[in-house]
Amino acid sequence: MILAGIVLASPSPAAVPGAGIFTSPLILSLTIWVPVAVAIAMSTIPNPRGRYDTLMKQIAFFTNLGLMFVLFVAYNQFQTFLPTMQYEEKLPWLASIGATYHLGVDGPSMTMMMLSGLIGITSVLASWGVRERVRSYFILLLLTQSAVNGAIVAHDMFVLVLFWGAAVIPIALLVLGWGGPRREAATWRLVGYWGLGTAALLVAVMTAYAASGGSSFDMDVLLKAVLTPRVQLAVGAALVVAAATRLPLFPLHGWARDVYSEAPLGVSIVIAGTASRLGGYLLLRTLVAAEHDASRLLSPFIAGLAALTIVYAAIAALRSTDMRWAAARLALVPGGLTVFGLAALAPLSIAGSALSIFTGGLAAALIVAAAWTLTDRAQTRSMQLLSGLAPRMPILTWVLILAALGLLGVPLMASYPAEAMILLGSFKNQPVGGFAVAAGLVLTAVALAVIVHRVLFGQPNHDAPAASDASLGESWYLGLLAGGLLWVGLFPGGPKLPGTDQPIFDPGLLNVMSAGITDIASAYTPPSTPAATQ
């Protein structure tokens, strides 16, 4: 029923109590510029010898809480029956080249903004233990969130490139300044790969701009321009490189292991949760939505990359001797699934991919956070030493199991409908890739089972350092991530009053996400046969 409801979007609006109470023409700008303004304000507050470090943390937390409130209002008032952009803002920026400050959200972007809000709060909570240069840390964290939000709501390719590139700088500085022992290598790999991705995105944008007459960077113009298949192929290839460096996809995944394992936890959560999801979002918003010929030409190649990524992640995780490395590799799986769904070019799989950007972000962030917290509490990262921890870590045991289930997409987890839609939608168009991805998921399940069994339920290792369970503070951020996965898994269409279709306070992530998907996927809808029409 849910799957059918997504593909055949309901034309009638579902009334949400409270709709229309709060409107602002600048609601999307607020999500970008409020963190920047707060970061600037924080940089001017005197903080002699770290006296106000706690205040800095509180400011960052309440800024994120405020943003989440604004986003929740926007989410609640989102018109799920409209396939067009909503909350649009448009101002001229670089008029001579046709660049505008154009923001807007449709279903997938609104969903991703909710993910960003949730990840923002989680990352601040996960960063509560930061002791060194607290002010600088939280300033950079806020700037990262601002850049990610900007990239999500951008409706002009210039704005997208601007924020896509801007995210690199604060994240690199966060890893460099607060990372683990191998932070230097991690940072330069991140800068190299993400810089390459930004350059590829810029080349794609400029190629499309030149081919479309060089009049505008607005997505309404640029992505609707009629390009020759050859140009589309060049643009598409560059977009795939940009996305593959960010998600990442095999073989452009070189940064992931070091960054996820060396970055401070709050930063790892932001990267795994939202910053890397931008790769999948880029493919959905540009390649699949606009470059139809290139999508069709490149789809076997992209599906191959996705399948390779999942298989590689599972095998590499299985062979890992470091718990954080294993988690970093497993965090690649959701990205591979997202891209596979997009490569299948079926309406159902595309809808599944859009949903999997949200669920995959949560699952990847949860597995990275769980592994990070567990290794921190166990005082070792070595898989040789981590064994039989379940009796001493009941909370972390539950969290790690939930993270594993979230990655695998079992029923009741948010990733279940996403993965089901991707696999069901893709088998017709990409049967070989579908089998490869399914095999990769089986391998992932094996890897997760082996890791969970060894680390949690194996024979306790008496040579290992003393281990303790997650603290209350750690339980909060882990609980938020796990809770998000469970909430959407339990109520994908939003909670409703018994016996009615009236949503209580959540219009349903699936309903919001599906607004706009029909429009994006319409080019790939198979032509109906005369018999079916009759």
Add this chain to the structure above:
Amino acid sequence: MTNFILVPEALVVAGAVVLLLVARARRRSRRWLPTAAVALALIALIVELWVGGTLATFFGGALVQDRFALFAKAAVLLSAALAIAVTDWTDEDAPAIGMAMILLAAFGVMVIASASDFVGLWAGLELAAAAGVVLVSMRRTDLGLRLVVVGGVASALVLMGLAFVYATAGSADLPTLHRTVGVAGPILPFAIPIFLLLGGLAMRAGVPPFALGLGVQSGASPLAAGLIIGLVAAAALTVSIKIAAALTPVPAVFAPYLMVIAAVAMVGGGAAALATRSPRARLAYLAAGQAGWVAAGLATHYRVGVGASLFLLGAFVLAATTGPAVMGGADAGEFALAGMGVLRPARAAGVALVLLSLAGAPPLAGFFGEFAVGAALAQGGSLWLLVLGLLGALMSLAAALGSVRAIYLQSPPDESRRAAGGRLPVLTRLSTYGAAALCVAIAGYGIFASPIVSLADQGAEALGLR
């Protein structure tokens, strides 16, 4: 209004002369002088913005006030004011002469911006360069001599180029040149002098591999380094824009040279910035890389490209002129910047933004300019040059991040190490406010780019481009 158009130039020259007279008086240092010089430059800027929009010609058409002149003069006056404001005057050998030379160099660029013939271009360029020689020689006469020699070669090349172009076209007047070259077509007698001319200008702009005078900046005072990296380079680039605009009917005689220069500068500047450890040398290489982007925009030889180059030139001159001054005496290794974020927060923010802007990092001034140039390159079909530029920008970004890390993430070095080449600038109210204003200018240049880019576009249109 026409009567007031040359007031900014008059104010700047008068200020420079007064400062030179003050320096001759040899009395004890006057603390109000920098504030007065900043006020003078800002008043000149306000007058320029107020009356500069009026179109006018002076001295029989030798000087022209148009939107191009307005843009270039406003950018250079703002840069000069901020450079004076952020300079640590306790680290300068002769503050009054330093301020006078900055104002004279700014005047040189203003003359170029208004010049409509070769004489004005030449005079402005030499004035800016001479101010640099004077200021460098104040600290190190050997470096001053080296600059004279290198600058002499550059001047000779420029002069020979201008002379040959004059001989071929029959006129030293830029509008006449614009009309006649179209008739003559892209012939070899044009191509050779243009080659010499652009080579000389590339040397003046410090663009790799012509950056023969780069070592000079390392031993000079911060203000002198800023003058050479920023104002003299801006003078050369402004001359290049004017010459390129005049030669647009025959792009074949200059565009290929500019493309090669741009490619080498963008990639070479980025690579050299990544390789060096000295913050000031890194800044100079980053600036050279951005100068390559300006040249790339000119190579497109049409209005959008030249407008983008002009827009980027504004960002370039702002960052490159003020950069060494706000950095202060930190010309040793990267440790010289270590802990600056804690000890000098306003200056540290200024240095970080300057480096990131020169590297083309979003969302700062340099990024907006480089993006506009990139769009022009794409429109012109020069995607290969864009790809090389992105390669250079990637290396530049990595280099800038290295310095930003030192500023914010490393602990301050001990005093003995600091004394070896990393003395932090003295804290003054003017320099703190100046650094804060610099941050606002570099961030605001991009964020509020709409009117600025519009003015730059009008500036390109004023040069007769379509």
